[in-house]
Amino acid sequence: MRIQELPQCAVAVDLAILTVREQALQALVIERATPPHQGVAALPGGFLLAGETLEDAAHRKLTQETGLDVTHLHVRQLHAYSDPGRDPRGRIVSVLYVALLPDLPLPAAGGGAATATWRSAEELLAQPDELAFDHHRMLTDAVEHARDSLSYTTVATTFCRPEFTIAELRSVYEVIWGARLDPSNFHRKVTRAEDFLIPTGKKTATDGGRPAALFRAGPATRLHPALLHERHPRTP
Structure with a gap:
C-alpha cells in the first residue's frame, strides 16, 4: 500500500511577553539578526525542532533570544497563524504564546536576535509596519488577550x-x-x-x-x- 506523501510545512512558535514598565504596557521585542527582515523588530520565536513540544520550543527560543529565566514564566498558547504568504521562506504555521507578568528584568540578546529590549506596546501597535512578518497582528491579539484577562482574573x-x-x-x-x-x-x-x-x-x-x-x-x-x-x- 502506497503511503500518501505529506505536504511540506514547517511549524514555528512566537512569543508575546508583556509587562508594565515605566507606567506603560510594554512588549518584549528583538531585532532580527538574519534574513528575512534582517534588522527589523520582531517578537521572539523560532522553529520547532524534532522531538520538541511546542511549549519546549517556546521556552528554548525565549531563553536563546532574550536570556530571560524561563523557569518562573508561565506562557499560554493563544492562537495559530497559517496564512500561506505570512513568511517569504515558505509554508510556515506559527503558534503564538503569550504572558502578562510583573517584575521582568531587562533581556539580553542572543541566538537569532541582534538586540532584545522592552518597547511600548501602544507605540508598536500604532505602527503596523514596525514589526516583521505578521507580528503586528500577533501583538494586537496578545494585547487584547491581556486586557481581557484583567476583566476575568x-x-x-x-x-x-x-x-x-x-x-x-x-x-x-x-x-x-x-x-x-x-x-x-x-x-x-x-x-x-x-x-x-x-x-x-x-x-x-x-x-x-x-x-x-x-x-x-x-x-x-x-x-x-x-x-x-x-x-x-x-x-x-
Whole structure:
C-alpha cells in the first residue's frame, strides 16, 4: 500500500511577553539578526525542532533570544497563524504564546536576535509596519488577550505591592487597558468582587492629604462579577 506523501510545512512558535514598565504596557521585542527582515523588530520565536513540544520550543527560543529565566514564566498558547504568504521562506504555521507578568528584568540578546529590549506596546501597535512578518497582528491579539484577562482574573494585583491602595490598583488597569477609569465606579466594583481584595485595616501615610485604605490580594483567581473592559482611549 502506497503511503500518501505529506505536504511540506514547517511549524514555528512566537512569543508575546508583556509587562508594565515605566507606567506603560510594554512588549518584549528583538531585532532580527538574519534574513528575512534582517534588522527589523520582531517578537521572539523560532522553529520547532524534532522531538520538541511546542511549549519546549517556546521556552528554548525565549531563553536563546532574550536570556530571560524561563523557569518562573508561565506562557499560554493563544492562537495559530497559517496564512500561506505570512513568511517569504515558505509554508510556515506559527503558534503564538503569550504572558502578562510583573517584575521582568531587562533581556539580553542572543541566538537569532541582534538586540532584545522592552518597547511600548501602544507605540508598536500604532505602527503596523514596525514589526516583521505578521507580528503586528500577533501583538494586537496578545494585547487584547491581556486586557481581557484583567476583566476575568485577578492578575492585576500581581503588579502591585503586597499592600496597595485602590488608586494603585486602578493605575494598573488604566495602563493595560489604555483608558481612564472613574475612581468611584472602579472602587465600588473591585471592593464588591468576591475574594478579590482584603482590607488590611491600615492606611497610607500622608503629607497633609487624605490617607487611603490599604488592601492585599484575596484568594480568588477569577473575578466574580467580571469587570468590563474599558475600550475608550486614555485622555491627558
